[in-house]
Amino acid sequence: MSAPLRLGTRGSPLALAQARWVAARLGGASEIVVVRTEGDRDASRPLAEFPEPGAFTCALQDALRSGQVDLAIHSFKDLPVEEPAGLSILAVPVREDPRDLWISRSGAPWREAPRGARVGTGSPRRVSQLAALREDLAAVPIRGNLDTRLAKMARGEVDALVVAFAGVRRLGLTPAGAVPFPPEEMLGAPGQGALAIEGRADEGDRLGDALRALHDRDAWRCACAERDLLRRMGGGCHLALGALATLDGEAIRLRAAYAVEEGLRRVDVRGATPEDAALAAREALSR
Incomplete structure (x- = not known):
């Protein structure tokens, strides 16, 4: 009898919900292993003050390298723009709603x-x-999981929140006064709503059968286009860049919004591959 697959995850309610979702679809025995990341250990410091990259991913990647876990379950948007040596994204499941959500x-x-x-x-x-x-x-800096943010709003610390719709859906919450932003109004973070299942690069074949049924090619292509644009813009999660890739036949449509000194610059481009779409968006944003 083979040993259970050890799935590494952060310990937040959302991260655990995502890991359980993956475990339920992998089939076979699995074990969820909670790994505390730098971002979890210091929940009061603004994210902009963390060194780039990987406040929510480096500890999980270290656990992969050491053999503590077999797979790491990430929110795709938290990944650094460059994959570390020896590790690989082995699967990207079907994507949740990538929009941002207004809750008042x-x-x-x-x-x-x-x-x-x-x-x-x-x-x-x-x-x-x-x-x-x-x-x-008036934007007010806020950290904490979704329940914490909702509690702060209920206490009157803020009048409204903007959060990822995907997290609300994965937690099964239905907060009152919640309205999704259409892409024409607000674009989510590159990779928002997608999960990334990361493993050791030399174990892709061993785990391939278990992960093949989970992998969604469309979600992978779109998330990679958004991530590649972020890489080409030279940034991580601190960059004021929103992006959303969708399929237009076999082509990839990539919309992006980027804050510049004179305001917000928006582009809408297409490319045959994720790399083509990201390059076209990068060039359009630079004009």
């Missing part, structure tokens, strides 16, 4: 929020796109 204490959509409403988000990407929608909204 009053139930009002963003257009109807009071002037100067305090919006909980520390993401430069969200801050810049919110400012393009309404300059009067």
Whole structure:
């Protein structure tokens, strides 16, 4: 009888929900191993103050290298733009909703929020796109898991939140006053809504059968286009860049929003491959 697959994950409610989702679809025996990352150990420090890259991934990757775990389950958006030597993304499952979600204490959509409403988000990407929608909204840095953020809003520390819709769905939550942003208004982080199952590069063949049924080629192509754009822009999670890739036949449509000194720059391009789409978007953003 083969040993159970050890799945490494962060210990947040969302990360555990994602790991359980993967375990249920792998078939066979598996064991969830919680690994504390730097981002988890210091939950009060703003993410912008963490050294790049990998505040939420490096400890999991170390656990892979040491043999503590067989696979690491990541939120794709948390991955560094360059894959570390000896490791490989072995599968990307079907993608959850990649949009951002507006949640307000009053139930009002963003257009109807009071002037100067305090919006909980520390993401430069969200801050810049919110400012393009309404300059009067006041972004308030906020950290913690979704329940923590909702509790802070209920206590009146903020009037509204902007969070990833995928996390809300994976946790099975239905917060009142929740409205998804269409891509025309706000674009999520590169890779948002996708999971990445990472393993040791030399074990891809051994684990291939278990992972093949989980892998979604469309999700992989789209997430890779977004990640490659982020790499070409020279950034990580601190870069004020939103991106969303979708399929247009066999081509990849890539929309991006990037904060520059004079405001928000938006582009909408197509490419035959993830790399082609990312290059076209990079060139368009640089004009």
